[in-house]
Amino acid sequence: MEPWEELVETEKAYFACRMRLFAAGAKDQLELALTDPRGRAAALRMLLAVPVDLTMELVEDVFEASIGLTDDIAIARDVLRRVDPGWLSTALRPLLANRFEEPKEPVDWVDYRCAADLLADLNQNSLLSRFLIWAIRIDDPDVQEIVDDYRYVLENHPPQP
Known part of the structure; x- marks a missing residue:
């Protein structure tokens, strides 16, 4: 053959x-x-x-595959x-909050980087701003570097309630 x-x-x-x-x-x-x-x-x-x-x-399982070292x-x-960006924004918000807003376990800075890159890649600027507000509270220089890398989004796209 x-x-x-x-x-x-x-x-x-x-x-x-x-x-x-x-x-x-x-x-x-x-x-x-x-x-x-x-x-x-x-x-x-x-x-x-x-x-x-x-x-x-x-979407939850796909989100998990989209961050971290995989x-x-x-x-x-x-x-x-x-996926429709509006629907995706609504779906990702609680997934991000569960993992980053008040994490039950320590979150590696790599996950912060991957999440920020994901949100920027998906053009989810409002979610990225909200995510950066959570990240600002983390006392880790690697996480603060991520905040600095995306600070322009925070300044130009305030998070929506």
Whole structure:
């Protein structure tokens, strides 16, 4: 079999498997995959190819994949970019608050950097301003460097109530 023919056959098998996944309950399957580093990238790629409603149902898991030191940050951000920005702002606000406003556990400065970069990348300036207000209270020079890097957003886009 020629490489092109093999690719065509593999694509057919992929679509058949994808149909079985949706028949078996894609949301539950993808939710499990998003929490497993071995399956996260494949689940995120799947979310790029399906109706955005499914991403909206799994936004918390996609958000978790979009911050921190994971190999899947870029693709998770691509998935979040597909969601309506207004809806996304509403959905991300409590997720950010739970993790950064009054954290139950110490949060690494890398998570602050990733969250700030995510919000800037998604053009969520009001949320980024609110996030920076939380970050200002953190006594960590690395976190304060992040605040300084994005201070222009805080000055030009005050957070909305």
